[in-house]
Amino acid sequence: MLLVLADELHFGRTAKRLRLTTGRVSQTIKKLERTVGVPLFERTSRHVRLTPLGRQLIDQLRPHVNGIQDAVQRAIDAGRGVGGVLRVGFVGAIAGQLLLRAVGAFGSRHPDCVVHILETQWNDAVARLVDGDVDILFADILAAGHPGLTAGPVLLSEPRMLAVSVDHALAGMESVSVAVLAEHPLIQGPADAPSQYQADRFPRRTPDDRPVRQGPRAGSFGEALTLVAAGRGVLPVGEHAARFYPRPDTAYVPVHDAPPIRWGPIWRTTNAGERVRAFVQAAEQPALDRPALTPADSDAPRLAVTGG
Known part of the structure; x- marks a missing residue:
C-alpha cells in the first residue's frame, strides 16, 4: 500500500488500485506513521506529497519489495x-x-x-x-x-524529422536545425507523459535556450498530424513517419542535429x-x-x- 500511494500520490486512486476504501488506506498509512514516529506524507486539500523521510523510506523499501515480487513471479513461471x-x-x-x-x-x-x-x-x-x-x-x-x-x-534508433504543412515555409528545406522550434508553435502530446519524454519530444526551450511556443495538444498521433496539416504547428517525429504516415498535406523535413529516437x-x-x-x-x-x-x-x- 505504501509504495502504491507513493506512486499515485492520491488516496482515491490508491484505494481503487488496491480495491480498498479510501478510509482504509488512510487509516493504514496513519498507523504506519505512528509506528515510525513522523509523517511520511504531506496532506492538503489539493495535494499529497512525500516528506523527505517518506521519500527515503520508499527508496529503501522499493528494491526489496520488487525483489520479493519478482522472486514469487519467477517461482510461478517456473512451475507453469x-x-x-x-x-x-x-x-x-x-x-x-x-x-x-x-x-x-x-x-x-x-x-x-x-x-x-x-x-x-x-x-x-x-x-x-x-x-x-x-x-x-x-x-x-x-x-x-x-x-x-x-x-x-x-x-x-532512427533519425528525427519535422512534420510541417506542405504550405509551411520549412516544407521545401533540405534539412533544418532543432533550433527552428523557437520560431513555430509546437504541437503538444499527452500531458501526463513522463517528464523526460516530455522534455525530449515537446521541449520548452531550444538547445540555444530560446523559448518554444506551445501549440494545441493532441490526443493521438493521427490528430497531431492533422493539426500539423492545418497549419496549427510543427511536430518532431521519427524518420519512419514519412514511410508509414504519408499524407498529401504534410511534409517531413530531416532534422540534422537532433538525437535519434x-x-x-x-x-x-x-x-x-x-x-x-x-x-x-x-x-x-x-x-x-x-x-x-x-x-x-x-x-x-x-x-x-x-x-x-
Whole structure:
C-alpha cells in the first residue's frame, strides 16, 4: 500500500488500485506513521506529497519489495513454464512492426503462449502498462521514465524529422536545425507523459535556450498530424513517419542535429517474469532487416489481436 500511494500520490486512486476504501488506506498509512514516529506524507486539500523521510523510506523499501515480487513471479513461471497469456501493447506503426517480428521469433520458441496484441494511444499507453492492462509495451523507451517501469534493449534508433504543412515555409528545406522550434508553435502530446519524454519530444526551450511556443495538444498521433496539416504547428517525429504516415498535406523535413529516437520494450519492474523475459529476448532478434511476417509463416504463434 505504501509504495502504491507513493506512486499515485492520491488516496482515491490508491484505494481503487488496491480495491480498498479510501478510509482504509488512510487509516493504514496513519498507523504506519505512528509506528515510525513522523509523517511520511504531506496532506492538503489539493495535494499529497512525500516528506523527505517518506521519500527515503520508499527508496529503501522499493528494491526489496520488487525483489520479493519478482522472486514469487519467477517461482510461478517456473512451475507453469512459458505458457499462458502475454498481453503486448504498442504505440505507433514502427512499434507495431517491431512487436510483430518479436511475436514471430517468440512463437517459434514458445508455441503454448497466447500473445494478445493491443494498440495503445499517446494518451493512455503508459497508464495501461502501469495499471496492468498490458504486460509489455513497445514504444519510445523514454516512456519508461514513470516510476516502477523498466526499459529493455533498444531495438531501433532512427533519425528525427519535422512534420510541417506542405504550405509551411520549412516544407521545401533540405534539412533544418532543432533550433527552428523557437520560431513555430509546437504541437503538444499527452500531458501526463513522463517528464523526460516530455522534455525530449515537446521541449520548452531550444538547445540555444530560446523559448518554444506551445501549440494545441493532441490526443493521438493521427490528430497531431492533422493539426500539423492545418497549419496549427510543427511536430518532431521519427524518420519512419514519412514511410508509414504519408499524407498529401504534410511534409517531413530531416532534422540534422537532433538525437535519434530509440524504440524498444518497456515493462513493469515487478512483472519481470519468465514470459516477459522470454519475449524481450525474442525481440532482440534482428528486426527491420527481416522480411515482413505473413499469416502463412510457419513459426507464427497463436495470436489474439485486441483493439484499443
